[in-house]
Amino acid sequence: MNRxxxxxxxxxxxxxxxxxxxxxxxxxxxxxxxxxxxxxIERCAPCVEFVESLxxxxxxxxxxxxxxxxxPLPEATRQELLAAWKKxxx
Amino acid sequence: MARALMSGDGxxxxxxxxxFRTKIFRxxxxxxxxxxxxxxxxxxxxxKVFRKFDQLDTPEHVRPWIFRIARNECLxxxxxxxxxxxxxxSLDDFIPAFQQxxxxxxxxxxxxxxxxDQDLLQGxxxxxxxxxxxxxxxxxxxxxxxxxxxxxxTEATGQILLLSPEVVKTRLHRGRLALRKKLDAYxxxxxxxxxxxxxx
Numbered sequence: 001m002n003r004x005x006x007x008x009x010x011x012x013x014x015x016x017x018x019x020x021x022x023x024x025x026x027x028x029x030x031x032x033x034x035x036x037x038x039x040x041i042e043r044c045a046p047c048v049e050f051v052e053s054l055x056x057x058x059x060x061x062x063x064x065x066x067x068x069x070x071x072p073l074p075e076a077t078r079q080e081l082l083a084a085w086k087k088x089x090x
Numbered sequence: 091m092a093r094a095l096m097s098g099d100g101x102x103x104x105x106x107x108x109x110f111r112t113k114i115f116r117x118x119x120x121x122x123x124x125x126x127x128x129x130x131x132x133x134x135x136x137x138k139v140f141r142k143f144d145q146l147d148t149p150e151h152v153r154p155w156i157f158r159i160a161r162n163e164c165l166x167x168x169x170x171x172x173x174x175x176x177x178x179x180s181l182d183d184f185i186p187a188f189q190q191x192x193x194x195x196x197x198x199x200x201x202x203x204x205x206x207d208q209d210l211l212q213g214x215x216x217x218x219x220x221x222x223x224x225x226x227x228x229x230x231x232x233x234x235x236x237x238x239x240x241x242x243x244t245e246a247t248g249q250i251l252l253l254s255p256e257v258v259k260t261r262l263h264r265g266r267l268a269l270r271k272k273l274d275a276y277x278x279x280x281x282x283x284x285x286x287x288x289x290x
Contacts, residue, residue, distance in 0.1 A: 018185050022263035028244065046188060046197045053202040057270040061238040064219045070115040070129055073107065077133055081107060082100075084140035089098050 013040045017047050021054055092149035111136055114160045117235055121164050123224050131167055135160040154246040157236060161250055168228075177227035184267035186274075200277035215276075222272040230265035237262050 017037055023029045024037050041047045091102040091109070114135045119128035138159050146155055187198040223231060223239075236247040237258070248258045 015185065018267075019181055019263075022266055023259055026244075026259075028259065046195050049197050049199065049202075050186065053199055053274060054266065054270050056202050056205060057273050058238060058266060060215075060219055060273065061223075061234065061266075061269065062241060064216065064223075064239065066116040066119060066220060067216070068116060068119050068125070068128075070111055070132055073111065073133075077137075078107070081136055081140050082103065084137060085095065085100070085103065085143055088141060088143040089095070 014044060014047055017041060017044075018050065021051065025051075025055060025058065092146065092152035095143065096146065096149060107136060110139070110156055113240070114156065117157065117160060117240070118164050118167075120220070120223055120235055120239075121228070121231065122167060127167050131160065131163045135163050138163070153240070154242060154250050157240070157242070158250045161232065176229060179227065179230060179264040179268055181264065181267070184264070184271055200274050200281055202274075202277065204281065205277065218273065218276045219269075222269050225272070226265055226268055230261050230268065233258055233261040234265040234269065238266070 017024075017040060020029060020033070020037060024034060027034070029037070041051055091106040094100075094102045095106060111132050115128050115132040118131040118135075119125060122128055122131065135156065139156055142159075146152060188195050189198050190196075223234065226234060232251055233247060233253075236242045236250060237244070242250070244255045244258050244262075247253070247262075248255050251258070253261070
């Protein structure tokens with residue numbers, strides 16, 4: 001089947017891609033299931049588009065680091081942490 | 091750092107405290123959504139970490155072990171402050187609509203290829219991502235934060251949250267789909283703006 005022959009709605013194969021896509025991208029699927037999904041994606045333009053958008057969204061999350069930093073640690077708390085570590089390590 | 095501290099060498103103590111205090115602060119800030127709570131949870135977590143330091147079995151487990159303690163502290167804080175009902179995200183809510191263009195099907199989504207790499211994490215988009223993460227229901231947000239922000243493994247995430255690997259995978263996927271949908275809506279709005287200006 002080429003791209004022109006794909007039916008005009010989310011087919012069962014497309015739905016399966018949507019359902020398993022994170023496991024597919026994280027390489028957590030069994031090899032045979034992974035191959036089956038890859039075969040469908042390669043010939044389905046909407047799935048390619050969706051896969052690329054999810055990949056980019058995950059990439060954004062992975063690069064995202066909140067810029068908020070905690071306030072300075074009060075000296076009394078620092079001493080308390082140090083004392084707790086020394087006690088647990090003794 | 092953890093290995094040295096476990097052997098009684100305190101030379102890396104300050105670095106260890108600052109590294110994990112900042113990590114836990116950011117995790118709880120995104121979990122609780124409140125700076126003051128995040129400060130409190132990160133300090134309380136570090137105190138528990140050092141009180142129980144002799145219970146850490148190997149240095150390799152330090153990150154999941156600390157996040158497990160942080161997660162519990164976070165839950166206690168939430169119980170004290172507000173009751174957040176659990177929300178279940180359905181896969182069907184995230185399957186985009188299709189449109190027919192001649193003989194071709196097309197998804198009704200924004201053009202993600204138009205997102206330049208250098209703009210990925212600048213200005214407005216950073217705020218959109220932070221907001222989208224905060225809006226995720228708690229059960230999904232906790233998994234996304236550990237798997238995609240902290241980049242912990244499925245197994246380590248399951249150990250921290252007391253979930254099976256299968257549940258971690260399911261929640262991660264639905265959380266990711268929810269984030270993708272929110273970012274897609276943002277990109278769609280951004281892409282509409284230049285067109286309107288250009289047509290005026």
